[in-house]
Amino acid sequence: MFRFFESRIDPFRSHDDSMPPATLLGFYRRYCLQIWPYLLVLMAIGLIVSLIEIAMLRYIGSIVDLLKSTSPSEILADYGPTFLWMGFVIVIARPLAALAHDLVNQQTIAPNFTNLIRWQTHHYVMRQSITFFANDFAGRIASKIVQTGPALRESVVQVIDALWFVTIFAGSALVIFWSADWRLAMPLLLWIIAYVATLAWFVPRIRDRSTIMSEMRSQLTGRIVDSYTNVQTVKLFAHPEREDDYAKEALVEHTAAFKNETRLITAMNATVSSLNGLLVMATGTLAVWLWTFDAITLGAIAVAAGLAIRITNMSGWIMWVAVGIFEQMGTVQEGLETIARPYDLLDKPAAPPLVAKEGEIRFENVRFHYGKAGGIIEDLSCTINPGEKVGLVGRSGAGKSTLVNLLLRFYDVEAGRVLIDGQNVSDVSQDSLRQQIGLVTQDTSLLHRSVRDNILYGRPDASEAEVIAAARQAHADGFIEGLSDPRGRRGLDAHVGERGVKLSGGQRQRIAIARVLLKDAPILILDEATSALDSEVEAAIQESFARLMENKTVIAIAHRLSTIAAMDRLIVLDQGHIVETGSHEELLHRNGLYASLWHRQSGGFLDLHAN
Structure with a gap:
């Protein structure tokens, strides 16, 4: 039975992968429409x-009147079927209706709808640009994805549950009271007006403060996760107290926002409690007074008192439901402000895949400034021939990594074109572009998964033998065999920790090199690829690099010029311009910027004989 209800909604169904609506109503509409039949069923069950519940209260009044007007010896003979029907409703129908409600809510909607929202929002956000993630905390973004799903689901379910209880109880109570005597309905009518006014005043204010607190909570999470993610840096500089202060600042703001919200909640609770006391007292007093004039029966008094008490008890639930609904809506609103953002980089409609047969790279009159006033790349043009091995040289900030980012289309050029085999990288699909380029960076980041999974990231369909061969070519097989993690996994199965923190810098880069070896893309970029390796290990993998670079177009960036001196050609950049190009020997002979950089490195940075 549970599996039947649990399998009604597929969280991973095909869906509209365009940007989620940026309005609250539109955001709710997109996800609720995907499961509307089950929301309708939940609404019908809630009505039942x-x-x-109302019928049970009516039964109490009927029983009182029957007992008053019928002798004990005749009660079962005359009203036996009535009592059997009441028993059926109370003992069988009510539990079955409650079970049906829980099965639809807890088994069908709660897990599946929640994770449907999480999956679809994660699917969209995962395709945002590098800039999107660079401008925010990863922990904060993840918090929005995780919180938005349950907040949207819970607010929708609470609205459905509260809708019928408010409508049916309030409406039925007014009808019952009015049918007994119109004067008996007056306290309830006045109470409804005062209750609605109370909620109308308090709830929007609580919602606004809840939205602020949700933002403070996300900020707090982001700061704590940032500290944990960079714990090695924290330890290295001995700054745990600085991180305490960083988190405490966010925690102080969160506490203040929390207090502002709870003050309103306490005031609302006190107001509703006072209104409830007045309702019970006024209804009971008026009912007894009307009975003294034979205007109503004892059964009507029992129903009126029971309904008044039930309504006051329910009012507290409705109050908290209303607060919860608006709190959840505030969380959703705050979440969609992060989730529902347009992509910075979009593929053109029906963008074809990149076909890189030769591997020629051309930069034509490229201009790019990272949105700043000052120039980074200014009218740069150059061609890297198929199979050519080119080294990019220049001081920090000269534009070397920027050219790589433009080639990978992490950013769009402001002017000019970047071409691979004559195809503009802006015209082809981004995934196909990056599939044709292998990259080993200076700041190697590994996934918190097994060594095998990290190497397989280069080519997920590779065999175990190919994974082992790539690790061997990268000279990583030696240390991989000795790896283990706290769960007892060893070798290729061992997990490397967040961003590969359990490995040394050299070990991380050798895993990254193995990953690119397995990918075997026609274009290879080495961005300080051996910067974390000692000289012995670097020399050991030079043979692997030589094999890796065979029949590939290679762009290599290295501040350590000795590692790229043997490239076919060197391109020297300065302030976004190409100032020199040629082989190592040619550039030394020209005695220009490259020669200056080379002599500075080979001669050392410190003049020990200076006064």
Whole structure:
């Protein structure tokens, strides 16, 4: 039975992968429409449950009147079927209706709808640009994805549950009271007006403060996760107290926002409690007074008192439901402000895949400034021939990594074109572009998964033998065999920790090199690829690099010029311009910027004989 209800909604169904609506109503609409039949069923069951609750209170009044007007010896003979029907409703129908409500809510909607929202929002956000993630905390973004799903689901379910209880109870109570005597309905009518006014005043204010607190909570999470992610840096500089202060600042703001919200909640609770006391007292007093004039029966008094008490008890639930609904809506609103953002970089409609047969790279009159006033790349043009091995040289900030980022289309050029085999990288699909380029960077980041998974990232369909061969070519097989993690996994199965923190810098880069070896893309970029390796290990993998670079177009960036001196050609950049190009020997002979950089490195940075 549970599996039947649990399998009604597929969280991973095909869906509209365009940007989620940026309006609250539109955001709710997109996800609720995907499961609308089950929300409708939940609404119908809620109606039945509410009617049963009202019927039970009506039975109490009927029983009182029957006992008053019928002798004990005749009660079962005359009203036996009535009592059997009441028993059926109370003992069988009510539990079945409650079970049906829980099965639809807890088994069908709660897990599946929640994770449907999480999956679809994660699917969209995962395709955002590098800039999107660079401008925010990873922990904060993840918090929005995780919180938005349950907040949206819970607010929708609470609205459905509260809708019928409010409508049925309040409406039925007014009808019952009015049918007994119109004067008996007056306290309830006045109470409803005052109750609605109270919620109308308090709830929007609580919602606004809840939205602020949700933002403070996300900020707090982001700061704590940032500290944990960079714990090695924290330890290295001995700054745990600095991180305490960083988190404490966010925690102080969160506490202040929390207090502002709870003050309103306490004031609202006190107001509603006072209104409830007045309702019970006024209804009971008026009912007894009307009975003294034979205007109503004892059964009507029992129903009126029971309904008044039930309504006051329910009012507290409705109050918290209303607060919860608006709090959840505030969380959703705050979440969609992060989730529902347009992509910075979009593929053109029906963008074809890149076909890189030769591997020629051309930069034509490229201009790019990272949105700043000052120039980074200014009218740069150059061609890297198929199979050519080129080294990019220049001081920090000269534009070397920027050219790589433009080639990978992490950013769009402001002017000019970047071409691979004559195809503009802006015209082809981004995934196909990056599939044709292998990259080993200076700041190697590994996934918190097994060594095998990290190497397989280069080519997920590779065999175990190919993974082992790539690790061997990268000279990583030696240390991989000795790896283990706290769960007892060893070798290729061992997990490397967040961003590969359990490995040394050299070990991380050798895993990254193995990953690129396995990918075997026609274009290879080495961005300080051996910067974390000692000289012995670097020399050991030079043979692997030589094999890796065979029949490939290679761009290599290295501040350590000795590692790229043997490239076919060197391109020297300065302030976004190409100032020199040629072989190592040619550039030394020209005695220009490259020669200056080379002599500075080979001669050392410090003049020990200076006064």
